Amino acid sequence: MTEIETITAEVKKLSSQAVQAKLNLHDLAEELPVDWEKIPTVAQRAFELYRELESKRALLRAIGA
DSSP states (O other): OOHHHHHHHHHHHHHHHHHHHHHHHHHHHHTTTTTGGGHHHHHHHHHHHHHHHHHHHHHHHHTTO
């Protein structure tokens, strides 16, 4: 597997995980005030996944994919 293929696969996986994290955050918001104390944890997970996803996408752009 080439570097581009590897990173592309990582982007696909991260994208799926990020969408799920976004849905988890949305679901949590809809249920407020139930489980309000989970907001920082759920939001942090979504933030980290989207940050990593953007980083991998930038890497793909940089290597010309």
